Amino acid sequence: MAKAKKIPLKSLIFRGLRKKCPNCGNSSLFLRWIHLYDNCQECGIRFLKSQGDIWAFFLIFDRILLLPIIAGIYFSFMPVDKISLVTFFLVIISLFLYTTPHRYGLCVALDYYTRLRWDKEETDVNKESGREANEQMSK
Numbered sequence: 001m002a003k004a005k006k007i008p009l010k011s012l013i014f015r016g017l018r019k020k021c022p023n024c025g026n027s028s029l030f031l032r033w034i035h036l037y038d039n040c041q042e043c044g045i046r047f048l049k050s051q052g053d054i055w056a057f058f059l060i061f062d063r064i065l066l067l068p069i070i071a072g073i074y075f076s077f078m079p080v081d082k083i084s085l086v087t088f089f090l091v092i093i094s095l096f097l098y099t100t101p102h103r104y105g106l107c108v109a110l111d112y113y114t115r116l117r118w119d120k121e122e123t124d125v126n127k128e129s130g131r132e133a134n135e136q137m138s139k
């Protein structure tokens with residue numbers, strides 16, 4: 001175990017949105033679409049201590065895409081015909097699906113930030129076991 005370095009929140013957010021490791025910014029967070037690696041392949045940090053760690057962040061960033069719908073209802077946006085209505089919902093659903101890994105990456109980065117800031121313990125950094133675990137996941 002090694003001590004993880006301090007990283008500014010802005011960098012962590014940017015790395016998370018790019019679906020990269022919040023610590024080093026080089027390795028990908030995901031094996032497939034939203035299938036998260038356990039550890040970083042470059043620096044070896046453990047992305048999540050346990051699977052439920054990011055639920056609060058995910059709840060917030062999952063609901064952000066509902067804001068256009070709520071705003072539309074609030075400002076009495078009513079599509080004039082069925083094509084407009086279908087197009088509106090297709091755009092919302094497409095945005096939701098396209099941004100899911102980015103939002104998930106952001107949640108992992110914010111969780112990592114809270115661990116660095118408030119846990120006061122050393123973050124799991126184990127390069128070798130991280131690579132082995134990730135190789136087993138890819139098989």
Ligand SMILES: [Zn+2]
Pocket residue numbers: 021022023024025026027040041042043044045
């Ligand atoms: Zn890394």
